[in-house]
Amino acid sequence: MPSGRVRWFDAKKGYGFITSDDGMDVFLPAAVLPEGVEHLRKGAKVEFSVLDGRKGPQAIDLTVEAPAPSLVRATRPKADDMVAIVEDLIKLLDSAGNSLRRHRYPADAESKKLATLLRAVADDFDVQD
Known part of the structure; x- marks a missing residue:
């Protein structure tokens, strides 16, 4: 399962992007956030699966490994x-x-x-x- 860090996430827009450990940008829709998680801060470490979407790679099955430090x-x-x-x-x-x-x-x-x-x-x- 690939991992990476949240590049940015906007809960109002309902999406954001992850930069995977291999440097790939992955689309992050709000629908794949784990239950109870409504927003992610920049820099949060995540693991995810990748699906080829219409506009490029998209994260699915997201797991938050470590929140971004305050x-x-x-x-x-x-x-x-x-x-x-x-x-x-x-x-x-x-x-x-x-x-x-x-x-x-x-x-x-x-x-x-x-x-x-x-x-x-x-x-x-x-x-x-």
Whole structure:
């Protein structure tokens, strides 16, 4: 049974392509995905059988061997490093809370800095596989 990696897959379009280990591009229709699998990420390792379709080779009998590694999970900071970041963020939020208690928003530069920091920390916590 040939194997390869998902080159791309679009669940909305209902198809994608696999690049087999021997370099051949194989059409991947959504209908051949295993039960319970609705989408595949680029780089997922798959095994499949090949059928000669009207427009070229087409995958059938697909098996997902290994999902693609999460780039976000691989590049996010270590938990020990996040401790210091979260503690500093708490201090900044506490300062912003004190300004708000006095019925004033923090200064524009401080607000932008806080918003940017919140987004960055949220991205580190939000791992989508």
